[in-house]
Amino acid sequence: MKRFMKIPLFNTFKNCNYLFLHNNNYVSSNINQKDLNFLNDLEITIYHLLDKDCNLNYTFKQGINVKITEVNYYNGNLKITKEINCLDNSHISLITIEESEDLDCNICVNVNTNILKNAYLDSKKLAILKSNIKYDEETLLSGKRANTEAMNVLVNNYCKHQEFNLVSKHISVESESKMTNFGICKGKSVLDINTNGYVVRNASKSVISQKTKGILLDFEAVISANPWLQIDDYDCLASHGAGIGSIDDEELYYLMSRGLTESESSRLIINGFVNPIFQEINNKELKEELINLNILNDK
Numbered sequence: 001m002k003r004f005m006k007i008p009l010f011n012t013f014k015n016c017n018y019l020f021l022h023n024n025n026y027v028s029s030n031i032n033q034k035d036l037n038f039l040n041d042l043e044i045t046i047y048h049l050l051d052k053d054c055n056l057n058y059t060f061k062q063g064i065n066v067k068i069t070e071v072n073y074y075n076g077n078l079k080i081t082k083e084i085n086c087l088d089n090s091h092i093s094l095i096t097i098e099e100s101e102d103l104d105c106n107i108c109v110n111v112n113t114n115i116l117k118n119a120y121l122d123s124k125k126l127a128i129l130k131s132n133i134k135y136d137e138e139t140l141l142s143g144k145r146a147n148t149e150a151m152n153v154l155v156n157n158y159c160k161h162q163e164f165n166l167v168s169k170h171i172s173v174e175s176e177s178k179m180t181n182f183g184i185c186k187g188k189s190v191l192d193i194n195t196n197g198y199v200v201r202n203a204s205k206s207v208i209s210q211k212t213k214g215i216l217l218d219f220e221a222v223i224s225a226n227p228w229l230q231i232d233d234y235d236c237l238a239s240h241g242a243g244i245g246s247i248d249d250e251e252l253y254y255l256m257s258r259g260l261t262e263s264e265s266s267r268l269i270i271n272g273f274v275n276p277i278f279q280e281i282n283n284k285e286l287k288e289e290l291i292n293l294n295i296l297n298d299k
Contacts, residue, residue, distance in 0.1 A: 016283045017044040023054045038066050045283050046070040056082040060090040060119075067093040069281050074100040074107050074131065082111040086119040088143065095280050097290065098127040103158060107133040115175075117143030123150040124277045128293065130158045138167040141175035141206075150179045153274055154193065157186040157217075164191075168208060169198040170236075176207040182273040183214040183244075185221035197229045197240065204235040214244035215273075217266065 019034070020027040026034045033044060036058045046068055048056065060066055074080075086092050100107065107129070115121055127135075139148055148168070156162045168177040177197070185191045195210045208231075214223035225242035247269055255265035281287040 015285060017042070018047065019044060020047045020049075022049045023052045024048075024056055038064060041065045043067040043282065044069075045286065048072045049075070050078060050080055051075040053079045054081075056080065058082070058084045060084075060086050060092050062087045063089040065091045067282075069095045069097075069283055069286065071097045071099060071286075074098075074105070074129070075102055077105050077107070079108045080110070082109065084111070084113040084121075086113070086115045086121050086146075088117045088119060090116075090119045092120065093122045093280070094124070095277060096123070096125045098125065098129055100129045100131045100133075103130050103160075105131045107131055107135075109133065109135045109137075111135075111137040113137070113139040113148075115139065115141050115143060115146040115148055117172075118145050119143060119147070121148040123148065124280055125150070125152045125154075126274060126277050126290075127152070127154045127162075127164075129156070129162065130160070132160045133162045135162075135164045136167075137165070138169065139177065141168070141170045141177060142172055144172050144174055146172060146175040148177045150177075151276060152179070152181045153184070153277060154181065154191060155184045156189040156191040157184075159188040161190045162192070163194070165194045165196070167196045167198070168210070169200070170203045170206040170208060171200050172203055172206075174205045175203065177209070178207075179210045181210075181212040181225075183212065183223050183225065184217065184270055184273070185214065185223050186217040188218075188220045190222045190224075192224045192226075193242075194224075194226045195228070195240065195242075197227075197238065199229075199231045199233050199236050199238060201232040203233050206233070206236040208236070208238045210240040212242040214242075215270070216244065216246050 017031050019029045039061045041064050183191045183193050193212050197208045197210055199206050212225040214225050223244050227240040227242045229240055231238050252265050
């Protein structure tokens with residue numbers, strides 16, 4: 001255990017239910033949970049130390065209620081595959097912190113989520129990666145009344161190219177998905193946010209919503225937001241939208257007129273996008289550590 005003590009955020013796990021995995025191999029836990037197969041109601045914090053290619057397979061038993069806060073700490077050039085299976089009537093809250101330290105590495109992540117009948121997945125993600133990444137995520141709503149809400153806050157401040165391809169696919173009736181993305185870019189960073197939505201024929205009474213907002217903190221920063229929907233059934237509701245711009249000058253002026261610097265004002269505004277994720281974290285030590293992180297990389 002001692003060799004892991006200096007890993008960022010690891011020490012925040014000691015006062016809660018936790019599971020620590022190294023490349024999906026069990027390292028330690030303070031409860032009877034040694035893998036990602038969940039059979040009972042539970043609230044837990046999971047730390048993934050990832051420095052080799054591996055597969056992460058989450059399975060949630062029928063009817064259970066689980067809340068997970070996970071920290072994925074990447075180190076090196078990696079290919080990670082993640083499978084999430086929400087079985088019938090399960091109710092899952094998944095808060096994900098994506099973190100890396102190696103400025104020179106390239107990461108590929110592929111996430112496949114399957115939501116079955118009457119299952120609900122509330123997904124919130126904060127990506128504060130210092131490396132290049134290609135992140136492909138597909139959520140399949142395959143059961144009647146499958147439901148998911150997703151919020152992704154993607155922060156790119158280290159002059160890297162980060163690409164997020166986020167797909168929602170409805171193949172069953174009365175399924176519902178809502179996705180909200182916030183992209184924040186600084187310096188010469190490049191952030192691509194591609195959102196695709198599908199409603200197949202006969203997936204009637206489905207509801208799909210996708211929105212993306214990009215905030216540029218420097219003239220050289222680049223954000224590309226590309227929403228796309230393919231709707232093959234008439235009896236559904238579908239909407240998408242995207243907008244990119246700088247922080248509102250009036251908001252900055254108001255805060256600076258109250259005595260804050262421009263940097264402090266920008267950080268306060270950005271924290272407004274991140275706070276909904278922090279508010280869902282019950283691990284007090286982890287929440288405090290994340291709040292104190294300088295996610296804007298201010299000097």
